[in-house]
Structure formats: C-alpha cells, structure tokens
Amino acid sequence: MKQSEVKEKSVAELQEELIKAQRSYTDLKMAHAISPLENPIQLRGQRKTVARIATELTKRELQ
Template sequence: MKTREIKELSVKELQERLDNDKAILSRLKLNHTISPLDNPMQIRDVRKQIARVATELKLRENKQ
C-alpha cells in the first residue's frame, strides 16, 4: 500500500490495518522460525507497512 493510499483511509481503517499487519507479521515470524520462508523479504515489507501506518496515525493524533 502506497503512502498516498494510506492518507486516504480513516483513523478507524488505519487502526484496523495496523492490527491486521501486526498479526500477519507475527505469523510470518513464527512460520519463518519453524521452516524458512520462500521469500523472507516479506517480513521486512510488512514491518515497513506497519511503520507507515503507525506514522500516519501518529501524525493525525498530533494534528488534533
């Protein structure tokens, strides 16, 4: 998801997306521990996505 798309989402949608991405990250880490993933870069991509969403939430919180 691009930054432009993240800015178009509401706060509620951002929070849901953040929770969902965190669950995906924990599942990916667990699966990678058990047996190596075909593409371990997925973990990095999900971490970056979490950071983007969290940053947008923080900016909106500080704006109010």
C-alpha cells in the same frame, strides 16, 4: 500498502489495518522461525507497512 493509500483512509480504517498488519507480520515471523520462508523479503515489506500505518496514526493524533 503505499503511503498514498494510507493517507486516503480514515483513522478507524487505519487502526483496523494496523491490527491486521501486525498480526500478519507476527504470523510471518513465526512461520519463518519454524521453517525458512520461500521469500524472506516479505518480512521487511510487512514491517514497513506496519511502520507506515503507525506513523500516519501518530501524525494525525498530533494535529
């Protein structure tokens, strides 16, 4: 998810997306621990998505 897509969403939508992204990241980590992923770069991308969403939520809370 790109930053421009994150900025367009409401706070409720972002909270839902954050939960989904965190769950997806956890699932990828577990799958990678059991047997190596075909594309381990997915982990990095998912981690950055979680960070983008969390950063936007924090920014909106501070405003």
